[in-house]
Amino acid sequence: MLGRRDGLRIAHIASTVWFILCVGYILVVALRQAGVRWLVVFSLSGQGALIILILVSLYLFAIFRGISSSQKVQVEHPLTSTIYYAVFYVLAPFLGCLSGLLGMIGINTISQFLLGIAMGTLGTTFLVWVVVDPSIGLLELILPASRKHRAERLAYTKDEREKKQRDRKRLLDEVLAREESDRLYWQEILKPEAEKLAGLLTADITDLKQVEQEAVGIGVSAWQTGGLICMSELRDMAIAISKQKYQNRAVFDYISFWWDGIGNWRAVPIV
Structure with a gap:
């Protein structure tokens, strides 16, 4: 019907x-x-x-x-x-x-x-x-009743919209704060590994295979610790340390290629 x-x-x-x-x-x-x-x-x-x-x-x-x-x-x-x-x-x-x-x-x-x-x-x-x-x-x-109800309805709609905006902002702030906390935590625990990677980047390489194996081991450990974000933070820290300690030497990002294939890490091809 x-x-x-x-x-x-x-x-x-x-x-x-x-x-x-x-x-x-x-x-x-x-x-x-x-x-x-x-x-x-x-x-x-x-x-x-x-x-x-x-x-x-x-x-x-x-x-x-x-x-x-x-x-x-x-x-x-x-x-x-x-x-x-x-x-x-x-x-x-x-x-x-x-x-x-x-x-x-x-x-x-x-x-x-x-x-x-x-x-x-x-x-x-x-x-x-x-x-x-x-x-x-x-x-x-x-009509008085209509005007009163319409004003209440519009006020309620405005309050709901503002509440949703506050909730979205609160969630965003929580996510950003969590990411910042994770970044600071990783900087603290990854500093020794970052210094090792920095040394591998700027060392005179005699045994390339051994250097690559050591770098891969560090990358796997970072992947197990915090995934792709942790690996990216560790690489940035290593490159920053290398540039800070060896200002007169060019630093090439070998880490991205050493870690290619670890988890979701993919090296960016050189054009």
């Missing part, structure tokens, strides 16, 4: 289509009464139908996406949020059709009879959708 919301959407679509048909009929009759030939009318109606089709497609998309029927707070909209008002709003074109039908009782000319129905539909729909509905909505907003 269709839900109440789905039923209103279907009725809204049907009433909108009926309203468009009535407007189209009124335009055709007006053009014919102005002496416009049928060929011109059909030519204009083809272009107009394309525009109407695009507008109706966007309108129906809005209905099915729930944009056209935004959720109203019942306290702020005591009338327009009720199901009875929603039915009245949706069926306005059909109510206009009924009023036009009653008004044309006794008219024998079919064209005038249909024109009366179309005019009744247009007039009632315009009155309800353009005049009555916005006016009632405005009156609802100026």
